[in-house]
Amino acid sequence: MATTILLRAKMLDRQAVQQLADWLAVAVAASLPWSTTATGILIALWLVAALPTLELGALRREIESPAGGLPVLLWLFAALGLLWADVSWSERLGGFNSFHRFLVVPVLLAQFRCSANGMRVLAGFFVSIVVLLLVSWLLVLFPGLWRTIQVGVPTKDYILQSEEFLICAFVLLGMAVDQARDGRWRHVAGLFALSVVFLANIAFVATGRTALLVAPVLLLLLGYRQFRWRGLVGAALVFGVLGGAAVVGSPYLRARLATSVSELQAWEARDALNSTSLHLEFLKKSVSFVKTAPLIGHGTGSIAEQFRNAAADQSGPAGVVSVNPHNQILAVAIQLGLLGAAVLLAMWGAHLALFRGSSLIAWIGLVVVVQNVVACLFNSHLFDFTQGWLYVFGVGVTGGMALRQRTGSK
Numbered sequence: 001m002a003t004t005i006l007l008r009a010k011m012l013d014r015q016a017v018q019q020l021a022d023w024l025a026v027a028v029a030a031s032l033p034w035s036t037t038a039t040g041i042l043i044a045l046w047l048v049a050a051l052p053t054l055e056l057g058a059l060r061r062e063i064e065s066p067a068g069g070l071p072v073l074l075w076l077f078a079a080l081g082l083l084w085a086d087v088s089w090s091e092r093l094g095g096f097n098s099f100h101r102f103l104v105v106p107v108l109l110a111q112f113r114c115s116a117n118g119m120r121v122l123a124g125f126f127v128s129i130v131v132l133l134l135v136s137w138l139l140v141l142f143p144g145l146w147r148t149i150q151v152g153v154p155t156k157d158y159i160l161q162s163e164e165f166l167i168c169a170f171v172l173l174g175m176a177v178d179q180a181r182d183g184r185w186r187h188v189a190g191l192f193a194l195s196v197v198f199l200a201n202i203a204f205v206a207t208g209r210t211a212l213l214v215a216p217v218l219l220l221l222l223g224y225r226q227f228r229w230r231g232l233v234g235a236a237l238v239f240g241v242l243g244g245a246a247v248v249g250s251p252y253l254r255a256r257l258a259t260s261v262s263e264l265q266a267w268e269a270r271d272a273l274n275s276t277s278l279h280l281e282f283l284k285k286s287v288s289f290v291k292t293a294p295l296i297g298h299g300t301g302s303i304a305e306q307f308r309n310a311a312a313d314q315s316g317p318a319g320v321v322s323v324n325p326h327n328q329i330l331a332v333a334i335q336l337g338l339l340g341a342a343v344l345l346a347m348w349g350a351h352l353a354l355f356r357g358s359s360l361i362a363w364i365g366l367v368v369v370v371q372n373v374v375a376c377l378f379n380s381h382l383f384d385f386t387q388g389w390l391y392v393f394g395v396g397v398t399g400g401m402a403l404r405q406r407t408g409s410k
Contacts, residue, residue, distance in 0.1 A: 066350035068106030085299025095301025108396020162208035328376030
């Protein structure tokens with residue numbers, strides 16, 4: 001009798017800690033758009049709560065799967081890369097820090113394959129983003145309400161904000177199409193209207209150039225997912241019409257596009273130093289770094305040293321030292337070579353495969369992965385704090401939910 005009571009008490013304690021871990025994951029998701037410090041603290045608390053509740057067998061199952069194992073393999077490769085990097089140990093360990101978050105992917109997959117609270121995490125993030133959207137529009141209407149670096153961007157930066165808004169907009173559009181199939185037109189109108197408000201903020205308030213490149217890819221993906229090749233053609237036509245209307249109707253968007261063109265022309269004509277020229281210069285140099293150590297790279301934490309050496313005795317954009325090649329594949333390849341880049345690409349492929357299917361969860365996960373893959377052609381987002389954790393939690397939580405659906409867990 002006493003043994004039975006003790007076992008029940010332990011089970012209740014375990015369930016309470018599991019619930020705490022789920023709610024801490026909700027808190028992490030809600031904090032991501034707002035505070036780096038709060039997010040870091042909450043992730044630490046979540047790990048302390050989550051790890052003791054996971055069975056070793058469940059965690060091993062995820063690590064042995066491609067979706068959970070390839071992020072761990074990339075981390076292990078980076079750990080080995082510490083051995084052949086020809087830089088100080090502080091730089092090696094600084095570069096290694098960027099890989100640690102990959103270890104969290106199998107933990108989240110295991111947690112939310114077993115937990116029924118994954119939707120709470122997604123809801124927490126969405127509510128937080130809607131609040132950010134409302135504050136952004138308020139700051140446009142009342143610029144003196146809150147002191148910011150850029151009007152309409154209450155926290156962090158416009159690149160992150162536009163990417164977060166883009167993810168939510170396309171999740172809503174996918175939901176609207178699904179609701180339209182069921183004839184729920186009031187729901188369709190509400191979802192579509194909120195999606196338009198998100199997209200209008202990107203077009204008229206704070207336009208990240210990366211978001212402009214990701215948007216057509218997501219629209220084509222949505223069209224193909226819903227209607228196959230007819231949808232692909234229709235999505236291309238819709239983008240042409242709406243994209244043209246946005247350019248015509250938004251002076252801010254036209255200015256952003258014109259600035260990019262003028263910066264490119266100034267770089268070609270007189271080697272001018274500007275945002276566009278720096279991006280192109282970093283990409284050109286990064287390719288040359290990979291060529292000099294193609295197989296296993298220059299070692300973990302070697303990016304800054306490579307740029308320092310290349311910038312010596314140079315002027316203009318070529319003389320600027322960077323720690324970021326603004327391309328995720330190159331950021332990995334410089335340090336870990338083409339073998340490391342192959343692991344990164346395989347990881348993305350495994351995460352895309354995780355979200356096959358027609359469910360809402362599959363669509364959310366697909367949007368998160370595709371947005372990250374396309375954005376990482378122009379940024380090193382997996383090594384950025386907020387974008388990196390957004391990807392890890394987005395894939396980990398929705399991936400666990402997709403696995404739970406697939407196995408029919410209750």
